[in-house]
Amino acid sequence: MKPYYSDGQVTLYLGDMRELLPALSLEADLIVADPPYGETSLTWDRWPDGWPTLAATAASSMWCFGSMRMFLARSHEFADWKLSQDIVWEKHNGSGATTDRFRRVHEHALHWYRGPWSASHHDTPRVPASPEQIARNGSAVRTSAPVHHGAYGPARKWTETGTRLARSVLTVRSMKGQAIHPTEKPVPLLDHLVTYGCPPGGLVLDPFAGSGSTLDAARLSGRRAIGIEADEKYAEAAANRLSVLTLPAA
Structure with a gap:
């Protein structure tokens, strides 16, 4: 398959991860996934059925962003994984349109693994x-x-x-006002997850690459990365972002 973008350290593919991942036959050290939560009526917010099972064929360690509602509703889809821990991302601003509940200023990221815990890379933070x-x-x-x-x-x-x-609540400013993608995560937040679960020089896989934040974080921390993005608009934005950050050869 021809990559949509590649610079030797980071590679981005355009397409549905459920179709591309089996064809790529990857053995990644870590997956960092930020799937659509499936909680709104927005056209892009559709949960890709079966993706956690496919992810389990590509790596034995995975951080997955989501809400408590999402993880409870989709818990059966994580049957191939064991849960090790969760962290809470505390934002500087709230999100959501509800006015009869607590103001939501956080998201969860859960760490899943397969096989023995001792075989899973985890760099104690x-x-x-x-x-x-x-x-x-x-x-x-x-x-x-x-x-x-x-x-x-x-x-x-x-x-x-x-x-x-390090504490399990990470306070990092959101991308509000400067985001390329509507659910874009900040690189400093992703850096914590990447450096925890992937050894230096290892391979990070992002099956929902969006604006390329995870690929950016992986590259900046000395890891390799492969991303898959289904929407060409965001694949193009990610490619532009990553190409700007690529230094010319000496």
Whole structure:
């Protein structure tokens, strides 16, 4: 198949992922998917039936964006996957037209995997600790974190590293006012997901490439990427975006 765009590190195909993915026979390290949630009457917002099953043939690790409504309604389609965790993307602005509910300022991204967890690449996300945290927790002995059913494990010794686990709520400004695609995700948000689930130099697959944000994030972080986009208008926009970011050969 002829790519719609390729620069040696990033490749974009035009078409329905349900038709192209089997033909591509990919073995990706990570999928980052932002499918249509199927929650509105908009013409483009149509859930592609069966896509999670097809995705399972291409990789063993996947981040998927969605709403709680979407994941509950489509849970049976993720039968080939096991859920490891979820993160919450907190936006700076709300979305949705309802006026009788809490203002929605977040979306979920769930991490799915297949096979043994130990075989799935996961780069533990850590952030610098504040001076206050280091001073407060300077003791070499600390009670371990809660485990299932509210029980606590025994005290364990640990060494202060100056870092802490990153929180599962990621606050990143949305693309409102500058988005190419109506559901475009910001590159700084996608960078967290890509670097967590894909080793450096590995391959990221985005089956709903949209404006090319995931491809952009993957390339900027030193990963390779393949995207598939069904709408030529957005495939063209993604190609233009990626070609502008491509540096000429020396």
